[in-house]
Amino acid sequence: xxxxxxxxxxxxxxxxxxxxxxxxxxxxxxxxxxxxxxxxxxxxxxxxxxxxxxxxxxxxxxxxxxxxxxxxxxxxxxxxxxxxxxxxxxxxxxxxxxxxxxxxxxxxxxxxxxxxxxxxxxxxxxxxxxxxxxxxxxxxxxxxxx
Numbered sequence: 001x002x003x004x005x006x007x008x009x010x011x012x013x014x015x016x017x018x019x020x021x022x023x024x025x026x027x028x029x030x031x032x033x034x035x036x037x038x039x040x041x042x043x044x045x046x047x048x049x050x051x052x053x054x055x056x057x058x059x060x061x062x063x064x065x066x067x068x069x070x071x072x073x074x075x076x077x078x079x080x081x082x083x084x085x086x087x088x089x090x091x092x093x094x095x096x097x098x099x100x101x102x103x104x105x106x107x108x109x110x111x112x113x114x115x116x117x118x119x120x121x122x123x124x125x126x127x128x129x130x131x132x133x134x135x136x137x138x139x140x141x142x143x144x145x146x
Contacts, residue, residue, distance in 0.1 A: 006082045012083075012139070013135035013138060017086050018079070019129065020075055020093070024073065026072075027075060028069055028072035029072075031067070031072060033065065035069065040065065045117065075093075087137055090130075098122075100119075101122035104118065104119035105123075
């Protein structure tokens, strides 16, 4: 089901792939929480008031979790087996987390005045993934044995 590995074609910094792999894990874990926890983490982690429209809030959290789990698995797969795609994966994280941070602090989500943990984590993720992206795009010297 999987094509051959492309790791030999990757010439960026190995740490960039590790950052992508870490991002994969930190995407899967919240996905599991959102999908499987009875309140999806909406109340116990994010501190949302679930007294009104509880069903919709929990359904949305489960929906997000259902997207996070495969998204994180793909990030892990790229980090481990398809490293030539590491720059693309990191660029998508910068875009995703940048949009999340913008909305959390300046957009629709900011209108609530409530800031769950992700509002603090997303700007940090943008910076870390951005630095890793620059490292992934830098070609490292390839040492050839004689």
